[in-house]
Amino acid sequence: MDFSLTDDRRMLADTLARYLADQYPIEHRNTVAYAAPFHDPAKWAELAELGVIGALVPEAKGGFGGTGFDIAVVFEALGRALCPEPMLAALMGLTALSHTDQELDPIIAGETRIALATGELDAPYSSSDIATTATGDRLTGRKSVVYGGGVADTLLVTARHGAGIGLYQVAASDTQITPFGMVDGGGAAEVFLDNTPATRLLADAGPALAHAETAGIVALCAEAVGVMEVLKDQTLDYLKTRKQFGRAIGDFQVLQHRMVDLTIEIEQARSITIQAADSLGTPHGPRHASMAKNLIGRAGKLVSEEAIQLHGGIAMTWEYPVSHYAKRLIMIDHQLGDTDTHLERVIAG
């Protein structure tokens, strides 16, 4: 048993954290996260240059990482900085594409951007329950809340064909895309397919999608842990400095105990994320990912709501960073399956 990071990963984590602290302070983040294109294209290129995208891809596919712990290290750092760049779209797209013989280098280099379009209005969390259909090389249907879909060059789309569900590649320029910003910052899009030309990459999208989804869940959980650590630090700092009734509010035992309970849940969240990262790519991967996403959903709600409540009114303001961290933490539960969805998967075994 060894719970320390390898030197390579430690270096990646430090480099990324320094870069984000310097180049992506919260004021800049809030400027780009809530206005089209809902991220900063220049920063995206720099992140690629730093090797952040490559860290998500195994060596055999042109990257230099790709394990669960590589993904976790990157996304925890992104979470700490509340970075709205479409890295989840890149991770999931690259992971799905790694099951094909497509060239990944331009994506790793930040030159082209992809997004994985699987969810639909009535099937947001299920990849098998979709209505989009393929007729030959043409797709018709609607993909909903496609993360990073507003800025992608290429969309990876799931659609039903005669024998099952396939994975298709669609040029963004060939389809109707309605991009939008999200309440917690960053962008997504509605994708309307109407007899849209497409290239089939995989006849059976199942294994590629399952892999991409599991990797995505590990990423979101690690991001959530990063967000929670910041919320904890900020709240703790506030408890120590804010005075009411003549003393620091952190002197009040009720707030102390609630802060302790929140801290314990963050440790639990980190633990279950470590386990999910460890088993990515093994048969336990999906089950451990579902366990993690469920616990993160519960812990995230607790930490977000308590961080606001322990701060009081100040955390309700746009100007105070806690509000944005709290929003992001809650909205992670709306991505790739919520608390209940994953509880059901754990129950199902």
Next chain:
Amino acid sequence: MDFSLTDDRRMLADTLARYLADQYPIEHRNTVAYAAPFHDPAKWAELAELGVIGALVPEAKGGFGGTGFDIAVVFEALGRALCPEPMLAALMGLTALSHTDQELDPIIAGETRIALATGELDAPYSSSDIATTATGDRLTGRKSVVYGGGVADTLLVTARHGAGIGLYQVAASDTQITPFGMVDGGGAAEVFLDNTPATRLLADAGPALAHAETAGIVALCAEAVGVMEVLKDQTLDYLKTRKQFGRAIGDFQVLQHRMVDLTIEIEQARSITIQAADSLGTPHGPRHASMAKNLIGRAGKLVSEEAIQLHGGIAMTWEYPVSHYAKRLIMIDHQLGDTDTHLERVIAG
């Protein structure tokens, strides 16, 4: 809207409370509640004399009460005294019998005792899911955890016949009964029917059983409210008198807030019990009873566990009354449908 008790009910409540305080102190209660016959037959006769059983029966059937509020008043007082007498068996038996033309006076007078035997090992909370069968006037099957079954003269038994589920009367002397005490005091029994002679009272037991069950739930909820009030008072008193670290432990803000949360849930429990009592006998009766039993289950667990925790070790001892109140409150969730059972009924509408 009027939330005060009628004079008659106030008088009944006061009389009963005084009687129990004088004649059923906790030491006596603990002596009789945990040793066969798991109640005090002499006190049973006195309660009947006081009119307590009659208060559970409408005038038309020979009593002088029988509304939801009559039942609630009696059982809240029984709960406050932690009285182990088989009053629930009497209430449910009388309510079921009120759907027949059987004579109720001997039961009201305390001369004969009845118990309603519906639950089975694999169907403890469902009256329709039973396996006991009637062949002509003979019953075969097993009825499990029959409250008051160890001291009843007559058992009211549900059993399947050709066309449905009927209600049968069985003499205790004709059947094999294994009485036992319960962890929270009071007695119940396993009833083994093996071609046992019986008299059919109702071909369709449904309405009588539903009525008896709803009345029983109102009674248990009111009993739980009584138990909770005592736990609250005892805990509050302990917080004010017990000293640790040089001050009353009630000075600690954490314990104050937890005591407040517990108090709020007790008020909610009282409110939902009032509603269930109010709608007993109306079409809303069963739904409101299920709402009440669910909330009582949740509040009861909170109050029981917090009462113990706020006391610390002393509440873990047999000698200190809180332990017995805490046990009773938890075990109420094991009678007539638990928290989840009733949640499902509320969901089903």
Next chain:
Amino acid sequence: MDLSYSADELAFQSEVRAFLDAELPPEMSAKVRAGTDLTKAQMENWHGILNARGWLAVTWPTEHGGPGWGPVKRHIFEEECCRAFAPRTVPFGLNMLGPVLIAFGTTDQQAEYLPRILDGRDWWCQGYSEPGAGSDLASLKTRAVRDGDHYVINGQKTWTTLGQHANRIFCLVRTKAEGKPQEGISFVLLDLDTPGIEMRPIKLIEGGFEVNEVFFTDVRVPVANLVGTENEGWTIAKFLLSHERTNIAGVGFSMTALSEVKRLAQQVRRSGKPLSENPHFAARMAEIEIDLEAMKITNLRMLAQAEAQGAPGAETSMLKIKGTVIRQALNDLARRALGPAAAPLPSEDLEGNAALVPPDFANGAARYFNNRKLSIFGGSNEIQRNILAKHALGL
């Protein structure tokens, strides 16, 4: 014990329903239902409609233009307004300053200000909290120094709700620095046009604007604008905080929020079935429904007590705590039900065929985040627990 409304109360309920059917503009109720902000003109319009009927200042005695209702009728009125998705009335003049002037104001002050609240000439806002004095209101620092027949005010207020629409503000200010923090506070009325007052909007977590900061720099206000006695404003502050507690349980809001979330859960589909049939979602919803059902009775019990005994006691803190817990839980449920469709910021691009959810529910996430305020403002739930521990439990 009788839980039903009396014949008189039922008749009143019908009267309120008929009034709302006839008078509530549908475009307003649609906005309320969707959780979007009404314009200032719409709010003024609704006040005008209520005032025409004599139902605007529900807490005022009849001699000042109130309807003369007791707690139960007020409760029925609020319940029906919620059910019909009527806008909330703006409370600062009606439920806060009005009762203060009636209790503490001079006859002149009453004659000058009360009619202007009713007919909408004045829109009041509240200058209570300060950046350093939130829950600990008594530590406020905004100073008013006597200069002839004026006070000169310097300082800052915050969380001033709808101040952007107001023309007047009532403030707690410090008129004496010595003694206990509660001593030396006074209650004054200001015209927002007075030189030296600056109002700055505060953008909230979800991006909306409903509260403001107010800065006072050498603001001169006539001593005649003092309400009550100098240095004894704390009495008024406490009076006002207890009056703020009308409808503190928010049962009506929760009832409509519950029926809305049920409607949403029937429309949202997961795995080919309505979300309402998912046992886990259904369990969450049913538990809240049960808690709310109990809360309705708890609220009625305390109303009956208030009707019998007059002023509400510390027990109303229970209504605040449990009431906000329930409302927030319902907002949480609606947010969850939306799934990824909760994510978009409101945008015209996502209307019509491009909409992800019916327009009534498009603000689900924003409403959830905005309503985190419920357990913070008006005395945080922690403060309420302190109050209950001390005054109801004797701890």
Next chain:
Amino acid sequence: MDLSYSADELAFQSEVRAFLDAELPPEMSAKVRAGTDLTKAQMENWHGILNARGWLAVTWPTEHGGPGWGPVKRHIFEEECCRAFAPRTVPFGLNMLGPVLIAFGTTDQQAEYLPRILDGRDWWCQGYSEPGAGSDLASLKTRAVRDGDHYVINGQKTWTTLGQHANRIFCLVRTKAEGKPQEGISFVLLDLDTPGIEMRPIKLIEGGFEVNEVFFTDVRVPVANLVGTENEGWTIAKFLLSHERTNIAGVGFSMTALSEVKRLAQQVRRSGKPLSENPHFAARMAEIEIDLEAMKITNLRMLAQAEAQGAPGAETSMLKIKGTVIRQALNDLARRALGPAAAPLPSEDLEGNAALVPPDFANGAARYFNNRKLSIFGGSNEIQRNILAKHALGL
């Protein structure tokens, strides 16, 4: 990062399993599984079996007869013992007094007492808590007054677990009345046969007997029985409390409790289906399973940290809190699963064909009630939160 056990650790795990397969008497594991009390002879027998293998005093260094394991091996051993339903060893000599004597005792004391703990000649019990000094241990009142080469002890101890089986007791006593409460406490060893000691059993909530009160009336104990320095017993008390924290998370207990509750839920039938298929019950069970899964990793992380840094820190309080919450939740789940069948007191009349549940589960309610102690003893969860707030969060 590597979460798996090393080859060495895996080999050790196999060794432990083989040992338990061969040596653990089935009648003992059946009793542990059912939650019924072992006899004194059975507990002594199990100690003997472990001692023969050199695996009894797992926390002691090899020179005193310990196996020389680090935290990870100890964890593996505990996990396997729980999985096999092995009895817990009696901790008072092994995990409490032993480490104290090794750290603070004289060579003579070590030579006299340690072997007697190993070979079972001594059964120690603990004299720490007093009726007025539970969580606030430093306020203890039992007095020891020097009289020549003896102390004379008067006072009362309580919560003395398994004192009914013990022949010796270690006590914290007050040897100086002045100064801070923590000063003037001493740690002494007593033979329970000494005149003036009376042990009275305390009946617990569920009806069982495992703790006792101990009364001391003019009890004379030689000064040679003092451990460490007079008036500096608080140092030993703190040392002991931190040593008590071995396996504080109780992960092994929770894992077997979870597998047992799963087994129960498959056997219990409701509406014609196993309870395990009820979505609400399944949801409760799955949430706890997930929390436990995370706890396993949290525990391993802290073990790894302890292995690297030596002494465990305040963070172990997290393991106590969350570990007991999980264990109690599992007991709660088992109790719920039993339904009305949880009601009977254990009775011979209800065995065999008359049994309501398989014998392994007959103590479901009793175990739930008894284990409410988990969040109270060994420093209540409230005390643990105080410790964490101060030492881990700096509040």
